[in-house]
Amino acid sequence: MRADAQALKGHLDVLLLATLNDGPQHGYAIKEALRDGSGGRFDLPTGTVYPALHRLERAGLISGSWSVVDGRRRRSYQLTAEGHKKLAGERANWREFATAVTTLLEPGPWPTAT
Amino acid sequence: MRADAQALKGHLDVLLLATLNDGPQHGYAIKEALRDGSGGRFDLPTGTVYPALHRLERAGLISGSWSVVDGRRRRSYQLTAEGHKKLAGERANWREFATAVTTLLEPGPWPTAT
DNA sequence: CACCCATAGCTAGGATTACTACCTATCCGC
DNA sequence: GCGGATAGGTAGTAATCCTAGCTATGGGTG
Numbered sequence: 001m002r003a004d005a006q007a008l009k010g011h012l013d014v015l016l017l018a019t020l021n022d023g024p025q026h027g028y029a030i031k032e033a034l035r036d037g038s039g040g041r042f043d044l045p046t047g048t049v050y051p052a053l054h055r056l057e058r059a060g061l062i063s064g065s066w067s068v069v070d071g072r073r074r075r076s077y078q079l080t081a082e083g084h085k086k087l088a089g090e091r092a093n094w095r096e097f098a099t100a101v102t103t104l105l106e107p108g109p110w111p112t113a114t
Numbered sequence: 115m116r117a118d119a120q121a122l123k124g125h126l127d128v129l130l131l132a133t134l135n136d137g138p139q140h141g142y143a144i145k146e147a148l149r150d151g152s153g154g155r156f157d158l159p160t161g162t163v164y165p166a167l168h169r170l171e172r173a174g175l176i177s178g179s180w181s182v183v184d185g186r187r188r189r190s191y192q193l194t195a196e197g198h199k200k201l202a203g204e205r206a207n208w209r210e211f212a213t214a215v216t217t218l219l220e221p222g223p224w225p226t227a228t
Numbered sequence: 229c230a231c232c233c234a235t236a237g238c239t240a241g242g243a244t245t246a247c248t249a250c251c252t253a254t255c256c257g258c
Numbered sequence: 259g260c261g262g263a264t265a266g267g268t269a270g271t272a273a274t275c276c277t278a279g280c281t282a283t284g285g286g287t288g
Contacts, residue, residue, distance in 0.1 A: 007211055010120030018219050028236050038214040071283055091219050097121055098212045100152040105132050105205050142265050186254050
């Protein structure tokens with residue numbers, strides 16, 4: 001398992017939604033967008049991406065449609081209205097979460113001096 | 115379950131280590147430090163904190179010792195040398211992770227306006 | 229033609245981990 | 259005596275990411 005395998009937990013959905021915010025994409029393209037957009041850090045296996053997309057679709061946050069390109073079938077997804085709302089909320093949520101963690105990670109105020 | 119129940123996954127350990135970096139603490143005090151230091155955001159149940167501390171102790175990152183204060187037994191933990199190293203690595207890891215996520219969450223370069 | 233790789237999609241099961249719910253015990257205030 | 263805060267703990271559940279495997283097409287190579 002990757003070193004930060006658990007690190008993504010709970011944050012993958014917002015990354016997928018954010019990627020789709022740049023326009024409709026199919027799963028494989030989303031996977032590549034995350035890899036390239038993160039400098040290779042989020043090179044997710046398909047077994048992570050596809051189930052997550054299904055989860056988002058079941059939740060009504062994205063909607064998918066089949067098409068065929070070069071003889072290969074594709075499922076393209078786009079954000080629903082609910083997905084847009086969710087993305088906005090999750091973005092704010094991430095900011096707060098990241099701020100809280102970063103603050104706690106700062107070396108504490110040592111009670112030595114003074 | 116809390117809204118961001120999964121958000122902490124993989125990040126709790128570094129928070130515990132960082133709290134102990136400010137000096138030895140017992141579990142209950144750590145729990146309060148995280149709550150207060152996060153503006154109430156990380157108000158973790160004891161069923162989250164204690165098992166996590168046991169995990170870190172098993173991993174050799176912290177070491178605990180029993181004491182009795184006011185008739186109540188306490189288990190105080192402090193970072194081991196390995197724990198210090200782990201904390202440094204995890205802090206760097208968090209910075210990279212947070213940067214990657216934040217970058218991906220930034221509104222994409224819209225091809226509309228200029 | 230046979231074969232492999234990249235593209236594109238999918239699933240079952242395992243592993244990890246935070247949470248819920250519950251328990252024990254002491255001290256203090258009412 | 260009783261409840262609440264302090265202090266510690268466990269068992270079992272839920273969520274979700276990963277591993278490993280599968281199907282299928284098109285293009286390139288031997």
